[in-house]
Amino acid sequence: MKPLLLALPLLAACSQPAPAASPTEPSPPAPAPAPAAPAAEEPSASAVLADLRARLGRVRAAEPDAHVVEGPVEAAALVGAHRGVVERALGEPARCDADQAPAPCEQPADVFYSFYHLPDGWVGGGPELLLRYDAAGSCTQAVWRFTQ
Numbered sequence: 001m002k003p004l005l006l007a008l009p010l011l012a013a014c015s016q017p018a019p020a021a022s023p024t025e026p027s028p029p030a031p032a033p034a035p036a037a038p039a040a041e042e043p044s045a046s047a048v049l050a051d052l053r054a055r056l057g058r059v060r061a062a063e064p065d066a067h068v069v070e071g072p073v074e075a076a077a078l079v080g081a082h083r084g085v086v087e088r089a090l091g092e093p094a095r096c097d098a099d100q101a102p103a104p105c106e107q108p109a110d111v112f113y114s115f116y117h118l119p120d121g122w123v124g125g126g127p128e129l130l131l132r133y134d135a136a137g138s139c140t141q142a143v144w145r146f147t148q
Contacts, residue, residue, distance in 0.1 A: 043074065045081040049089035052129070055115055056090055062117035071115035071127035072144035083137040093131065104128040104145030112145075124148060 043051075055070035062068040078086065087093065094112050096105030103125065104112055109132070116126025125147025132141040 043077050045077045045085070048073070048075060048077045049081075049086065052113070052115075053089050056113060059115055059117045065119045066117060067119055067122070068117040069115070069126050071129065075129060075142040075144070078131070078139050078142040081139045083133050083139065086131065086139065103147040104130050106130065107132065109133070 051073060052075070055073070059068050059070050090113055094114065096110040096112070097108050111131050111133075113129045113131075114126065115129060118124055118126070128145045128147055130141075130143050130145050131139055134140050
């Protein structure tokens with residue numbers, strides 16, 4: 001009878017109903033990705049030149065006793081612009097040369113525009129836009145320097 005006793009527990013274990021399968025619910029749809037923020041457009045060289053021209057106009061029109069500072073602003077868009085285009089927009093720049101290297105000159109061929117006006121009798125400086133051109137006349141660097 002021993003074999004029967006062993007078989008009963010096996011039979012009982014095998015005769016139990018299988019657990020009911022839980023219904024599978026579809027997973028909720030993944031949320032849609034948020035739309036990417038539009039990239040800020042870099043200003044064009046013509047837009048930068050128009051802004052710089054207006055700023056230089058305010059500096060050049062300053063009263064003798066006025067202290068005016070009109071810079072710096074982002075000028076990277078000038079890289080690649082032709083020297084003639086820049087000078088038509090901004091006027092004749094101050095030139096650096098080998099004999100006299102005023103601030104902010106770094107190389108003799110550099111040119112710059114001063115974006116500040118000091119009252120008569122004041123000593124100091126302000127933001128200067130330093131421009132460097134290649135042999136073909138294309139701007140290769142437009143950086144701000146501050147003089148004192």
